[in-house]
Amino acid sequence: MEIFKNIPEIKYEGSKSTNPLAFKYYDADRVIMGKKMSEHLPFAMAWWHNLCATGTDMFGRGVADKSFGAIEGTMEHAKAKVDAGFEFMKKLGIKYFCFHDVDIVPEAEDINETNRRLDEITDYILEKMEGTDIKCLWGTANMFSNPRFVNGAGSSNSAEVFAFAAAQVKKALELTVKLGGRGYVFWGGREGYETLLNTDMKFEQDNIARLMKMAVAYGRKIGFTGDFYIEPKPKEPMKHQYDFDAATAIGFLKAHGLDKDFKMNIEANHATLAGHTFQHDLRVSAINGMLGSIDANQGDMLLGWDTDEFPFDVYTATMCMYEVLKAGGLTGGFNFDAKNRRPSYTVEDMFEAFILGMDTFALGLIKASEIIEDGRIDKFIENRYSSYKNSELGKKITSDDATLEEIASYATDKGVCALPGSGKQEGLEAIVNSILFG
Ligand code: XLS
Ligand code: CA
Ligand code: CA
Secondary structure (H helix, E strand, O other): OOOOOOOOOOEEOOOOOOOOOEEOOOOOOOEEOOEEHHHHOOEEEEHHHHHHOOOOEOOEOOOOOOOOOOOOOOHHHHHHHHHHHHHHHHHHOOOEEEEEHHHHOOOOOOHHHHHHHHHHHHHHHHHHHOOOOOEEEEEEOOOOOOHHHHHOOOOOOOHHHHHHHHHHHHHHHHHHHHOOOOEEEEEOOOOEEOOHHHOOHHHHHHHHHHHHHHHHHHHHHOOOOOEEEEEOOOOOOOOEEOOOOHHHHHHHHHHOOOOOOEEEEEEHHHHHHOOOOHHHHHHHHHHOOOEEEEEOOEOOOOOOOOOOEOOOOHHHHHHHHHHHHHOOOOOOOEEEOOOOOOOOOOHHHHHHHHHHHHHHHHHHHHHHHHHHHHOHHHHHHHHHOOHHHHOHHHHHHHOOOOOHHHHHHHHHHHOOOOOOOOOOHHHHHHHHHHHHHO
């Protein structure tokens, strides 16, 4: 049974098209830098926002109808969401989905009943996957909504809560393997603190690492060959969250010997909440060999919270794709962890939001490849550090066998230091503009 009756299959019509239900830039088969757009951009649908979120906020009830013809809170509804999700992905040409355990079934009081429902629904998802090329990008456990996680999951003060978190991770890993997922995400929902007056920070962080180590050992045992991801976020819901940003999360992974099994899942809105640009957190991950996957959304710089908007900002998407191309692509994908604004509550809005997001990233890919092929920016950066390559002094410093006395004597012999050369920011920004709009 067709659910989105008035929505056709979405096709590429080119930038001059005025059809709201067509791609203007995302042309799946177009080849950019030797690869098809669809290979550069493995897009994913986030089950929670697209199939579950109805637009509730702190001041009002839901406005979007996500019942898909079934009664909410039932297994029939869970199945209707699967039907809706697969029709939605097929119509847009999206090949991946991401899920939390409790997005795909209504959670029961007893975890054993929830697990039974999870087995049933994933059998149904597997059935739907057959004969399509739709796959799971990553799975995760929701360890933040249930009241038991009020003080965190791995970081909870309660050993019993830790055990329930472990049980959820175990099950979510099994489901991810069952659905052929490329990755498994830990977003530290409530892994943080409200006040240090009641918190043993070291103990909590050690326990989070314990949970992750157990997950790695179990995942490898049951045949999970993909990457584990940490998705950094600095705050919200907790005042302070332990995985503040990429640099903090990478430091944590290295300190606990987890860096071989984990990479980063970088969300744009979380990077900006941390006071960084999206590009910054992508670069930090990439230079550490840990750029795994991306939650493709954007925040509102005028608001201090996690708005999870569909990506619209082409500058940001371009700089994201510049990082991704330079890093040689992602082992993960681009998950639209984004929701329609509350007043955009129709079915057409759901599709138009994805078209916007996919077109924004397609434009970002096209423009990033043009920046790289143009070469002026990369050449400028190379020249900027050339004193380390072209001078005896520079070579000595980077040979790593110089002493402080030797290097200092260069300065004292010379007496006065020359200026280090212009940073040319405005000139470089003008190059970017001419590539974007020229
Ligand atoms: C919430 C996070 C969450 C993760 C998965 O802010 O973005 O949705 O992506 O748990
Ligand atoms: Ca978010
Ligand atoms: Ca996210």
